[in-house]
Amino acid sequence: xxxxxxISLAGWVxxxxxxxxxxxxxxxxxxxxxxxxxxFQINSRWWCRDGGVSRSNGCGINCSQLLTxxxxxxxxxxxxxxxxxxxxxxxxxxxxxxxNRDLSGCRL
Numbered sequence: 001x002x003x004x005x006x007i008s009l010a011g012w013v014x015x016x017x018x019x020x021x022x023x024x025x026x027x028x029x030x031x032x033x034x035x036x037x038x039x040f041q042i043n044s045r046w047w048c049r050d051g052g053v054s055r056s057n058g059c060g061i062n063c064s065q066l067l068t069x070x071x072x073x074x075x076x077x078x079x080x081x082x083x084x085x086x087x088x089x090x091x092x093x094x095x096x097x098x099x100n101r102d103l104s105g106c107r108l
Contacts, residue, residue, distance in 0.1 A: 001075060005082045010103035011094075012078075016040060018093035024074070025067050038066030040078045041091070047081055058084065 002009035019041040020026040028036040033053040034045035050063035059077035
């Protein structure tokens with residue numbers, strides 16, 4: 001993922017730390033009825049289908065596929081989200097915790 005759409009690996013690590021605490025099974029119910037899933041907290045309204053308020057399925061997956069320790073599907077979907085109209089700013093954690101910050105001290 002390093003360098004995908006100009007985002008460093010440290011940036012992705014920062015994002016996942018603040019979105020899910022690196023928890024691949026994390027879910028978060030939002031006020032609009034949608035749910036965020038997995039390590040990237042990908043939203044069910046636009047990016048995956050969960051039988052709830054999904055309007056679109058931009059990643060072409062069931063949201064449950066984002067809740068596994070094999071993050072291959074989650075990474076593929078996150079890359080698709082970044083190609084979307086909001087780019088990396090689709091994640092509030094990016095603008096709040098990672099954007100324009102020195103992430104050089106991030107240790108993997």
